[in-house]
Amino acid sequence: MTKKPSVVNLNDLFGIEENLKTDDVDNKGITQLKIIDLMPFKNHPFKLYEGNRLDDMVESIKEHGIIIPLIVRPLKDGKYEILSGHNRANAGRIAGLEKVPVVIKEDLTDEEAMLIVTETNLIQRSFWELSHSEKARILTERHNAMKEQDKRADLEKGFSEEKQRKIDLINEIEMMSNIDGYEENSNSGTMCPQGETRDKIAGAYDLSPRNVSNYLRIDMLIDELKIRLDNNEIPFRAGVALSFLKEEEQKQVEQILKEGYKMDLKKADTLKTFSKGRNFAYEKAYEVLSGKYFDKPKKAKSIKFTNKFKKSINKYFKESQNQSEIEETIEKALEMYFSQYRGLNDKINQEEIEI
Known part of the structure; x- marks a missing residue:
């Protein structure tokens, strides 16, 4: 059985000491918004619940309502972007709700918004139940955040206004997600204090550093190929190889795959070689994916005479x-x-x- 990492500590993400935490935020900021005014987060990396899990949430909302408020940020057109609570909003629509409780976050940077999206999803879900593309997005966001943290570490001395802002944000995420109710060794990730960025993440999620690198590569696939990967139409290692293709080359591969051809590691590695050698072409890619490329007669080997x-x-x-x-x-x-x-x-x- 795979060992699961310990409970997430968002303060570790930015190197914040526990004794610097501010007082817990109360619920005074909760308000009600029309559900039709809520928009999903742009490029939301997580799939919505389906089947029994969705049905259970709908029934719970019908009986108890939405207990934990959504976290949103205002858009320019009077709408609001959901940062945390996409499944609650979806189940609320199905349950027939017209309004839902929300906490509105003003003046967030895109980095802070993505932090809320990824961290609240990790708190509420198991990392191990996520699809390949979802894991890749989570690990990429963690990797980027930690690299940014390392850059700022030497510049920040004392308790800057920026760091205080992050502390407040982290505390609110924890409070809204009811993280205090989560047990040690739950399915959420944690940040490690030492080592290179990749190795920190590897230790946090019980992955090898190589696997972390592979997932960072997977996040570079176009969305269409990520869907095929999640649907097991593309083997994981083949997906890693395809991530080395330029975006336009990936689009050409997707166009060919639509004709019903299958992808495997041998084909992906061949396409990767073409791309690295700067001789990738649609016609060559078609030959590879159709299998014709590997059916070509091989050149006769030259005879080598022995010294005898x-x-x-x-x-x-x-x-x-x-x-x-x-x-x-x-x-x-x-x-x-x-x-x-x-x-x-x-x-x-x-x-x-x-x-």
């Missing part, structure tokens, strides 16, 4: 003879030999016919 054979030849030639004379003599000898051999076979076959 070379010494045997030297017995029949003088040292004064040049290479062209030797090659000409050998060629004539072979022609004479095979001519006599064919003549003998013809004679034997004719005699068999007469008998």
